Amino acid sequence: MQTTLKSSISFSGTGLHSGRRVQVTVHPASAEYGIWFRRTDLEGARALIPARWDAVVPCRLCTKLANARAEVATVEHLMAALAGCGIHNALIEIDGPELPVMDGSAQPFVEGFLSRGLRRLAAPARVLRILEPVEVIDGDARASLSPADTLEIEFEIDFADGAIGHQRKALNMANGSFVRELCDSRTFCRSADVDAMRANGLALGGTLRNAVVVDGERVLSPGGLRHADEPVRHKMLDALGDLALAGAPILGRYRGERAGHALTNRLLRAVFARPGAFRLETCSPAMADRLPGAGLAAADLRAVA
The missing domain is CATH 3.30.230.20 (lpxc deacetylase, domain 1)
Structure with missing residues (x-):
């Protein structure tokens, strides 16, 4: 429901x-x-x-x-x-x-x-089932959706800064996985980029308390990382938020490689431009059990120091 x-x-x-x-x-x-x-x-x-x-x-x-x-x-x-x-x-x-x-x-x-x-509520939920692979590419960045029975998110990033480096993670998002594994992961940036962002009117509210800032091998934010791979987890968090703009939970496998918000939105536009690539379905009880919030409890929330 x-x-x-x-x-x-x-x-x-x-x-x-x-x-x-x-x-x-x-x-x-x-x-x-x-x-x-x-x-x-x-x-x-x-x-x-x-x-x-x-x-x-x-x-x-x-x-x-x-x-x-x-x-x-x-x-x-x-x-x-x-x-x-x-x-x-x-x-x-x-x-x-x-x-x-x-x-x-x-x-x-x-x-x-x-x-x-x-x-x-007294109305059945609907899901957006991906029926065939769709991919968008921009230089060395790419994002894709392909058929799956749950929402799966896989992401890969690669940064020169040793504090981030190459990271890859994949998760099945069913049954509270987002809350347990991803929701506490913070946005991040490189120290070298902060001045450039502010010169362009961006990151004016950013601090070491609301973002992970790295400089080479060092994490400048107090307390360090919440997870060793917090940056890629945050990219997965972002991807879930951008995919939520589809208007219904997605049954499909998302893969992002160096992808950002704009590319994930381009991916959704590419999906909706191809009627054969998706189907809107009424959610059965079995489907409902595979959605991100199914069976979620307060105990699923990770404690963050």
Whole structure:
């Protein structure tokens, strides 16, 4: 069945790129509502923005959604938390143009959602089943979706900095795997890139407390890494959030190699441009048991020091 939150929950913090303080409230919503953002600092219909692949607009280093007059940026961590917790319907009110970065991961959102609990709705959930392989390539970066009976995510990265290096990880996302394995992994960057990003109006709210910053072999952020392979885990987190913009849980195998937000969105556009590549199905009980939030419990949340 479709789900929503049992009650509303609010989060506040600073936008990673804008540096602006912002408050977000995630409200329960009815069946078939889907996920929508509403800018509370704007009026009328222009304030509503769908959390959907075809509302994504070009943006460096994050995922931005927009309508004709409004936008909301850095939605990927919140979208990953919604997808990873199995939440299908929600209205997200926000009083600015960018989501708060929190600690750089999706864990604060997951903690909030689990504290409220989920409510089942009187409508069957639907899944997007991948029927044939689809791949997009940009230089040495590539992303693909191929048929599978669950959502599987595999990612590979390769950085010159020894603190990151070459990392590869694959996970079946069923039954709370996202919450146990990925949700606490933080966004990361190279120290050498920070000044360039800020010169271009990016990362204005970034600190060593809400991002993993590396310099060669060193991790500059206090406490070091939460996982030895935290960077690739975060890329998988991002991928789940970007795939959630498909509008339904995906049954398929995603593989990313040096891929980013823009390439994953290009992949979704390529899938939807090929009607034979996918099928929207009513979710059977057996399918429901294989979705990311199935059987999730608060105990699945990893403790982070």
